[in-house]
Amino acid sequence: MKTQAATILEAGQDWTLTEIDLAPPQAGEVLVEFTHAGLCFSDEHLRHGGLGELPAVGGHEGAGIVREVGPGVKGLEVGDHVAASFIPTCGQCDWCVSGHSNLCTESVNSPGQADRSKYRFSIDGETISANCGLGTFARYSVVSANTIIKVDPTVPLSAVAVASCGVLTGWGAAVHAAEVATGDVVLVLGAGGVGVNAVQGAALAGAREVILVDTNPAKLESTEQFGATKTFTSMDEAGEYVRIINPVVDGADVVIVCTGNTVEPIVTAAYGALGKRGRLILAGMSQDAMAKNVQLPGTQIVFKEQTVRGTIYGSCNPRRDVPLILDLYKRGLIKLDELVTQQYSLEDINQGFEDLRTGKNLRGVLSHAGANN
Ligand SMILES: [Zn+2]
Ligand SMILES: [Zn+2]
Numbered sequence: 001m002k003t004q005a006a007t008i009l010e011a012g013q014d015w016t017l018t019e020i021d022l023a024p025p026q027a028g029e030v031l032v033e034f035t036h037a038g039l040c041f042s043d044e045h046l047r048h049g050g051l052g053e054l055p056a057v058g059g060h061e062g063a064g065i066v067r068e069v070g071p072g073v074k075g076l077e078v079g080d081h082v083a084a085s086f087i088p089t090c091g092q093c094d095w096c097v098s099g100h101s102n103l104c105t106e107s108v109n110s111p112g113q114a115d116r117s118k119y120r121f122s123i124d125g126e127t128i129s130a131n132c133g134l135g136t137f138a139r140y141s142v143v144s145a146n147t148i149i150k151v152d153p154t155v156p157l158s159a160v161a162v163a164s165c166g167v168l169t170g171w172g173a174a175v176h177a178a179e180v181a182t183g184d185v186v187l188v189l190g191a192g193g194v195g196v197n198a199v200q201g202a203a204l205a206g207a208r209e210v211i212l213v214d215t216n217p218a219k220l221e222s223t224e225q226f227g228a229t230k231t232f233t234s235m236d237e238a239g240e241y242v243r244i245i246n247p248v249v250d251g252a253d254v255v256i257v258c259t260g261n262t263v264e265p266i267v268t269a270a271y272g273a274l275g276k277r278g279r280l281i282l283a284g285m286s287q288d289a290m291a292k293n294v295q296l297p298g299t300q301i302v303f304k305e306q307t308v309r310g311t312i313y314g315s316c317n318p319r320r321d322v323p324l325i326l327d328l329y330k331r332g333l334i335k336l337d338e339l340v341t342q343q344y345s346l347e348d349i350n351q352g353f354e355d356l357r358t359g360k361n362l363r364g365v366l367s368h369a370g371a372n373n
Pocket of ligand 1: 040041042060061166
């Protein structure tokens with residue numbers, strides 16, 4: 001079959017909208033009609049050539065409906081509503097069976113995964129890869145059954161689409177990686193799609209104060225609804241504030257870095273606000289994946305018994321945590337609809353990414369059926 005898809009053919013180019021070929025599902029695969037796809041910085045990194053293989057169909061966040069099931073797939077039927085998971089969970093490897101399926105060996109971040117035979121997209125017989133094996137910027141995609149999660153069909157698919165990446169990454173950074181406890185003072189850097197969800201996670205976990213910092217004041221507006229108790233545009237002021245309200249710890253109990261391009265001065269400033277026994281959590285990536293963006297005084301970390309920890313996908317187990325997030329949403333404990341500040345049709349994808357770069361949206365979402373669906 002043919003499908004419309006937004007592709008990156010060469011690093012640095014804009015997104016190109018084309019009709020491409022899509023082969024039917026093989027064993028263990030399903031055909032999904034993606035109805036919505038989130039616009040996220042990881043696809044901007046793909047566009048720059050810093051992440052993933054090109055040429056590629058973009059999109060690693062999304063939600064849709066199963067349209068065809070390949071041989072051997074268990075637990076999925078035609079018509080099921082599903083969330084995309086940008087890390088597959090095979091359920092078999094050491095990481096999956098030990099409760100760390102965010103590190104599943106099937107992940108594209110694992111070595112030896114540059115196997116192009118797994119992709120079903122092509123143009124003139126040439127294989128096109130799919131970001132994270134998903135390619136949610138195509139209306140139809142054939143994906144491994146391990147990389148989608150069946151969800152409650154009563155939850156709107158636009159809400160499911162954002163739950164699958166930014167929400168889990170931010171919420172899990174606070175809940176799983178930082179293990180925010182009742183009474184903690186938590187500082188979050190970056191008020192984007194990941195940062196506000198770190199705020200939601202910290203607030204729900206019982207933080208006494210959740211302070212949100214972003215250099216763009218527009219992004220801090222109306223973040224109270226997600227649980228931010230105070231906002232700052234300067235890290236110096238935020239650091240001063242946490243030392244005043246948490247004098248014994250002399251800083252924040254938890255600092256979570258959720259910036260879209262995490263460069264060295266950001267990490268250094270984040271560390272500057274961290275108190276005794278504080279946990280510094282790195283959830284945001286840098287544009288250059290090998291950049292040495294952590295330069296910290298190790299002896300101070302010794303004296304203060306601090307922890308510096310990275311987290312991918314919020315250290316979540318997506319098969320458990322995506323349904324959990326959607327349940328919390330139905331109970332009114334997590335906000336998802338409020339995260340989607342703009343919907344775009346596939347034709348407007350370059351505008352969507354321009355708005356992402358300028359920080360106009362909390363989360364932009366592509367609606368494959370048109371901008372208001
Ligand atoms: Zn994402
Ligand atoms: Zn696994």
